[in-house]
Amino acid sequence: MIVTITPRKLSGTIAAIPSKSHVHRLLICAALGDRPATLPCRVVSQDIEATMRCLRALGAEIAVDGSVIAVTPLDRNASGAVELDPGESGSTYRFMTPLAAALGRKARFTLHGKLPSRPMDDLWNEMERHGVVIAGKGTDHPVVEGRLTAGRYRLPGTVSSQFFTGLLFALPLLEGSSRVLIADRLESAGYVDMTLAALAAFGIVIGRSAGRFSVSGAQRYVAPAGLRAEGDWSNAAFWLCAGAAGAKLAVTGLALPSLQGDSAVAEILRRMSAKVSIAGDSITVAPAELRETCIDVGDTPDLVPALAVAAAAVKGRTAIVNVGRLRLKESDRVASVCGALNALGGHAVPDGDCILIDGCGSLRGGIVDACGDHRIAMLGAAASVLCSETVTITGAEAVDKSYPGFFDDFAALGGVVRTEV
Ligand SMILES: O=C(O)C1=C[C@@H](OP(=O)(O)O)[C@@H](O)[C@H](O)C1
């Protein structure tokens, strides 16, 4: 799909969609729970579909009725091989790999997009030391076989926090106690905290001390009454950064404090001197003369495409540091963020573990290749608030991975969008 945007001043209010990361976690816990549960979820993205598809394959019954997802838990004693298709969702893939093995199910995966090349080795290696055999590594169809055993796991914390989350869902199901050690330091740590919060809501106790998690075995997932996912800060960040760059925009339904590390965007925009006001669960960002800053995104990698838009609005240099792991996402986001901004007339360059953006307060316009990446397509649209000429986004359907109604919301804010299929 090709989307062409004629630049307009945006204004208005958007209701945040449910947090993809939080919904993944609540669905997984609910599928492992002791009784049926329901989760309000008014937007079902491709990644959430992927998690539901995998949980169904493992035996959960999941029905979407309007804006509510009803989950009847899977049978932990079921046996037999399963086919799991996580689509392009790294989270789903890295959560289901240890989970299927903890359930003792042989799982044949079908991977799409860039997923076959996203890192798995550290997780696989540890699983292979704990009762599991993995075939088809490096192909679109890895196969995981054998029952995972409890014990001592040790993983780097600087590749993907999703390895830790996947193990933390799986290990409480096993007989025996486990420890998960962080070999170095944990980046994207807020995502693991969100996992611990979801597990705690289901009565699962995980010990945490510096550098390790302790998990006692054979725990029960006890479904609480009234599941609720937070509004999604990672996607709201595009509206908030477009607000800082040249539109006054508000997003409602965003909790603060939040389980999501990406809620840091509010503070980052404040540091950049944007006018940020928060009232209840609503946040409004209005443009101002933005200031040069240095932003460490080691814990919030998904914010970078949105922050790049705000950085282009700064008259001066923004240094985004600790970007190494952005290369491991749906696209190489160091390259694709720089490529998208530069295609619009901006000045962004990778510099070691940084992206340096030299903004001048406006952009020209041009053609942005989404590179198969939802957050790059959204970057292109949000950046149009700074452009004098049209912005064309190729591969714009990528937004469906996390935010299927993105261009409808963009139009609701006054954006002028033409779509060609
Ligand atoms: O656990 C999660 O829900 C996520 C963790 C992060 O990945 P990494 O831990 O690989 O940085 C983030 O980029 C991804 O979009 C969602």
Ligand SMILES: C=C(OP(=O)(O)O)C(=O)O
């Ligand atoms: C990287 C992302 O997701 P995942 O790792 O689940 O594919 C994302 O949503 O930006």
